[in-house]
Amino acid sequence: MKKLFFLSLLLSCFSAFAQKPAFDLVRWVNPMIGTHKMGHTYPGATAPFGMVQLSPDTDTIPYEMGGKYNKDVYKYCAGYQYDDPTIVGFSHTHFSGTGHSDLGDFLLMPTVGKLQLNPGTEDKPETGYRSKFSHNNERAEPAYYSVKLDDHNITAELTATNRVGMHQYTFPKSEEAHVILDLMHGIYNYEDKNTWTFLRIENDTLITGYRQTNGWARTRTVYFAMSFSKPFTSFGNKDYSKAQVYKGFWRKFDQSKNFPEIAGKQIRAYFDFKTQEGEKLKVKFALSPVSTAGALANMRAEIPHWDFDRVKRASQAQWNQELGKVRAVLPTKDDYINFYTALYHTFLGPTTYQDVDGQYRGLDQNNHQAKGFTNYTTFSLWDTYRALHPWFNIVQPKRNADMVESMLAHYDQSVHKMLPVWSHHANENWCMIGYHSVSVIADAIIKGTYQGDANRALDACVTTARQSYYDGLQYYMELGFVPEDKNGSSVSKTLEYAYDDWCIAQVAQKLNRSDVYQEFSRRSQNWKNVYDKSIGYMRPKLSDGTFKKEFDVLSTHNQGFIEGNAWNYSLYVPHAPQEMIQAMGGNQKFVPHLDSLFTMHLPDEFFKDTEDITREGIIGNYVHGNEPAHHVAYLYNWTDQPWKTQERVRMILKKQYHPTPDGLGGNDDCGQMSAWYLFSSLGFYPVAPGSDQYALGSPAVKEAAIQLENGKSFTIEARNQSEKNVYVQKVELNGKLLTQPFLNHKDMVKGGKLTFYMSAKPRK
Secondary structure, three states: HHHHHHHHHHHHHHHHHOOOOOOOOOOOOOOOOOOOOOOOOOEEOOOOOOOOOOOEEEOOOOOOOEEEEEEEOOOOOOOOOOOOEEEEEOOOOOOOOOOOOOOOOOEEEEOOOOOHHHOOOOOOOOOOEEEOHHHHHEEOOOOOEEEEEEEEEEEEEEEOOOOOEEEEEEEEEEEEEEEEEEEOOOOOOOOEEEEEEEEEOOOOOOEEEEEEEEEOOOOOEEEEEEEEEEOOEEEEEEEOOOOOOOOHHOOOOOEEEOOOOEEOOOOOOOOEEEOOEEEEEEEEEEEOOHHHHHHHHHHHHHHHHOOOOHHHHHHHHHHHHOOOEEEEEEOOOOHHHHHHHHHHHOOOOOEOOOOOOOOOOOOOOOOOEEHHHHOOEEEEEEOOOHHHHHHHHOOOOHHHHHHHHHHHHHOOOOHOOOOOOOOOOOOEOOOOOOOOHHHHHHHHHHOOOOOOOOOHHHHHHHHHHOOOOOOHHHHHHHHHOOOOOOOHHHHHHHHHHHHHHHHHHHHHHHHOOOHHHHHHHHHHHHHHHEOOOOOOOEEEEHHHHHEOOOOOOOOOOOOOOOOOOOOHHEEEEEEEEHHHHHHOOHHHHHHHHHHHHHHHHOOOHHOOOOOOOHHEEEEEEEOOOHHHOOOOOHHHHHHOOOOHHHHHHHHHHHHHEEEOOOOOOOOHHHHHHHHHHHHHHOOOEOOOOOOOOOEEEEOOEEEEEEOOOOOOEEEEEEEEOOOOOEEEEEEEOOOOOOOOOOOOOOOOOEEEEEEEEEEEEOOO
């Protein structure tokens, strides 16, 4: 009996352990999720918020070589598409989940046999240095990627620290082994993207240089230092420029073979080796925004040795530390993979943008010293202000405060005196609309995670919001709306400006700046100026004050909206949902309108011109892949039917997120889609960043503990959790019943426990 009791106890312990993940949370992350179709994620190696994103590129060959620039520039935003049969090589910079292409700097490719310096084509890879590969011989983990290059019989392995990528190539026996460095390669390539490149052979194992490009970022310079684990036997290059400037130093030298310096627009270099069977050639490749000396210092500081596995272990330990900030117990293995891959995606960016000594390139193209903060870049703010930065205010508050400082540094260096709109690598792209740095800054100040000079931050927000030259703001300030006949996407801009203005007002109120509070509180009401009561939708207005006559509430083209239509954007008043509901006729009219968003059938004509919207990402007229709708499922909380929020949220989680390469229903958008998943899985969401309030939903976790930076823990528990039990009967905070479907940030950071009691039937 004692033996049976002990065996039973042991089995129950094993069962309990099986329900909870071990601390090795890296094992649940699948970087392949989002690499197929429109997810636009990359599968390669990077450290948390790392400056290096070392990843394979599959079909991003240059325009002048017959590439796919014209038709596939959107498809290859991350450089990798899961269904492609070949790999061109491994480049060191990538965006995660964006809707626009750039980067892909410094592509390396190992080869054997006859030297070929062109990349070849997908249908004829043998004509170039690219190679066929199979997913059966491919592996992706946080901070690690490996693949067998079938055409060269080489196994390529990648890992990375913050600023240094490390390659390990296992070669066959060969008298003709090569490593190609392609300085022409890039994502979103065209003939004149490279404005200049420079290569310097320091010795027979060390190469330095830089690349200047004019792409999405108009003037971007990236420096590098590359070191081999063994000397190369010879080296050379080819300049593919149509006009080869100063070729051969006025013909005095042949620069193409064993010459220690080369400069030009379109350069590919190669390095020759002799290898034994199974020999591992290693390459360290460091980046810097400042100088080649900075890149070399980064390399020596972060990888002073040649132990590939040691780098992998250390970087994966960093990932485990970051992933361990949320310990979740989930119903199924697929849920673990979805949850921790989403958490991984939220920690890919914004990315570090400074050397180990704190120097970085500023918006003014001068070098600056970050004092007291880490400088970050890649701010896709139209996407990430909604959930990613609010997520950081819970799990990465120190990093988010540094991101705010980075935005303020951008403002100080801006000749326009504007906070960033969409910025990366010391450039402002002016992509999308609004001035949503304001939202990020306000949310950090209101929630107490930004401890810097709040009045200075508010002044930057106010100055940004008063810049009359920016994207219809002059009309907005004069008329109270952006007129469609003067400035396109006018309704979307009016609504988003009004929300940002509300954010400014909240900070002004907190800082007792009554004049600013009054001004921007009035401006935050401007959403009412584009609401047409006669039809019940937001509608573009003309400069004479009349509504646009030719109007289709379902169309996304030339109707005053961006990445949405009147049906979606009529629900975009996140800072005043109760007023919006009343304006739309109260619960009786608003709830059916909101219901129809999820249940209506869109005609085929809706999809004919939508390059960035796929049927997989749409539920009715709800487009989860486009961020303006990310908050709308939570709007039922302001009506008399909050149980519908619970139902809709669980439906979206189930339909839009899967543990497969095509598992994202749209671009991950620098982590925004993943942040939505995490918030919603935990049971709450920041409908209006800039407030202290979260709207409650329906948690998909069984239990989760958030480890806060203040040393406390906030636990979420869902009792009676199951796939059918999506409705919430009651919620308790630290044992006290909540009477409204909302949670305050200040209560969360105190630590404690939020308990949901789940049921298969709604509590109406």
